[in-house]
Amino acid sequence: MQKKLIKVNPSDNVAVALVNLAAGEVIHFEGENITIITDVKMKHKIALNDLNTGDRIIMYGVLVGKASAKIEKGGLLSTLNVKHESDKVTGKTETIGWDVPNIDKWKDRTFNGYHREDGQVGTENVWLFFPLVFCENRNIEILKDIFEKELMKPKENDYQLLLRSLVSSENGSTEVAGKSAEADLFNNIEVKFITHQGGCGGIRQDSHSLAKLLAGYVNNPNVAGATVLSLGCQNLQIQIFKDALHEINPTSTKPILIYDQQQIGTIEAMLSSVVKDTFEAIKEANKIERTPAPLSKLTIGLECGGSDGFSGISANPTLGVTSDLLTALGATTILSEFPELCGVEQELVNRCVEDEAGVRFLELMKWYEKTVVDAGSGFDMNPSPGNIKDGLITDAMKSAGAAKKGGTSPIVGVSDYGEYISKPGLNLLCTPGNDVECTTAMVGSGANMVLFTTGLGTPTGNPIAPVVKVSSNSELARKMSDIIDIDTGGIITGEKTIDEMADEMLEFIINVASGEIKTKAAILNQNDFIPWKRGVSL
Structure with a gap:
């Protein structure tokens, strides 16, 4: 028989309803009978003793609020009778010991991952595209369309097939929609794309913060390499990004292809270079296998x-x-x-x-x-x-x-x-x-x-x-x-x-x-x- 209440910590003065409770229901809990005052939905809390206004509410062994109105034993805790409150902390008061779990079952286990030159190991092998500034989002979207369609050969999803069958039906076509049988050109790597609304227009600290975040994504062991687009005049300059990456990993040899649109000129010239260069880099990254x-x-x-x-x-x-x-x-x-x-x-x-x-x-x-x-x-x-x-x-x-x-x-x-x-x-x-x-x-x-x-x-x-x-x-x-x-x-x-x-x-x-x-x-x-x-x- 499933329990109806649980008290998470011995010092708690509230319990969690594990099932829906009805008003008037009497529950025998921890050696005493508790009468439920009002209907209580599962997941909500009831008082284990009478609480007066200002009384501390303890759950998980810590202060989680104070009663803002009287709550009877067996009564429901809600935003109408409880307000947020937490204990103030000024510093360390003791050192808590740790009972180290038994890991005999796991100590010799391994996973098959992608080993990087810096010693990190990825659970994925991703070539990542992203802009340093939102002005390049459109170009990232163009590259996404190109690489996903022509390189990764994605299978059509069920919604595409549904729409195709509906259109075919309207046109009187007898074409049967089926999923593409084309295999991925590269089986050992994925291409992924990031866009964002940062890199310029805000305070300079936001751009530096974004640079650190993007550098972290490049350094993440799941990433084999990256293609980065810059407009040229934005707050998040290429050098700021490079400095952020160097700060994380000064000896990184991970391939990073960076393109500055204002230096290169036309979009056609830039994207042509991106496609050619990135294709060659992805071919190399695809050679990395799980070990x-x-x-x-x-x-x-x-x-x-x-x-x-x-x-x-x-x-x-x-x-x-x-x-x-x-x-x-x-x-x-x-x-x-x-x-x-x-x-x-x-x-x-x-x-x-x-x-x-x-x-x-x-x-x-x-x-x-x-x-x-x-x-x-x-x-x-x-x-x-x-x-x-x-x-x-x-x-x-x-x-x-x-x-x-x-x-x-x-x-x-x-x-x-x-x-x-x-x-x-x-x-x-x-x-x-x-x-x-x-x-x-x-x-x-x-x-x-x-x-x-x-x-x-x-x-x-x-x-x-x-x-x-x-x-x-x-x-x-x-x-x-x-x-x-x-x-x-x-x-x-x-x-x-x-x-x-x-x-x-x-x-x-x-x-x-x-x-x-x-x-x-x-x-x-x-x-x-x-x-x-x-x-x-x-």
Whole structure:
């Protein structure tokens, strides 16, 4: 029989409804009877004791809010009776130990990846096209049309075939639509394209930030080489981009083809050179083949989006255990979304191996929160309408569940947006909580794969890194099966444990990293890329 309530931490004074509860229903929980005051939808929280106005609300063992009105035992917590509140943190108070997980099962496992000269290993082999400025977006789109049609020979999708059959029917044609049988010209490489709205017109700092991000994409082990277009007069000058790349990797030998339109002249002259030169470079990159690599060569981004009231007790903790296994194996994991770490700062600071990292984390958090407040908002505005509807009613409550993606391992480093991460272990990276901006940033900081949890459903993907979509509940996995790769809903029903799901997830990661499984985002050709302008973005 499925449990109806769960208390995440022994010190919590609220519990999560695992099923819909009816007013008047009496539930025997932790040795006492609790009468449900009003109807409670699954994923929402009830009070385990009477709460008066101003009383602290504890969940995941931390302060996640305060009662703004009286809440009776068995009563529903909502935005009408709870307001955001989190404990203030000034520095490290203790060093938290770590129970290293048993990795005997995994220590000799490998994945088949693309080895780069600098020692990094990619899970993909991508030739990347991008502009330094939005003025070149049209030319990137022209190149996309050329290379995808003539080089990669993409198969026609079902919508094209449907439309063709409808047109044929209208014309009285008997032509039967069928998928193209043409094979890819190059089987061992993909071409991907990035466009953006930056590079000029904003403040100079935005261009430098974009340069670091794009340099990170070039340096990412999933990229074999790049074709870069410049107009010539923009803020993000070619030299700024080159300097950013040199700062990340001074000895890089990765092929990068750069074209300056104002120097070359006509679009025809530039694109002719681009096509000829890039074709030859792609032929060389296609010769690189997958070979075994230790799991320590994985760099995994940990992300959540479209979260629900189950995310913090199923999908996110599963990522946390997976992250612990990977870091114990010598791999690198990245926890970001700083607005969604509000309220759990003390634990994270105490997990920092070096005191300087804890200080930097708090400085970045304070800077970020100040920019939000200066803009007339606050971290308390972070939960989306969808989050609130599904039980995440305060930012601290959302954050406490989101932070579970980082497991319990020590934090080896703290990086600002655009900085490239190369230190094995769990790293913190300053990014917004916005799904695409965060995923974009983690890949720019070196992630060769991203694990992305969701309770409501989101199709986010990335141009160069596989994005594995993990559902917090089985209803979502069934409803949106075209975007979900892994379902952790068995944890909610009691059919599976978090450790069992983590084992399944690590096995799936190895298969994706080896090119044996394509993620749903990749199948959908979901190639999202949004740089963070360092203004306010939650």
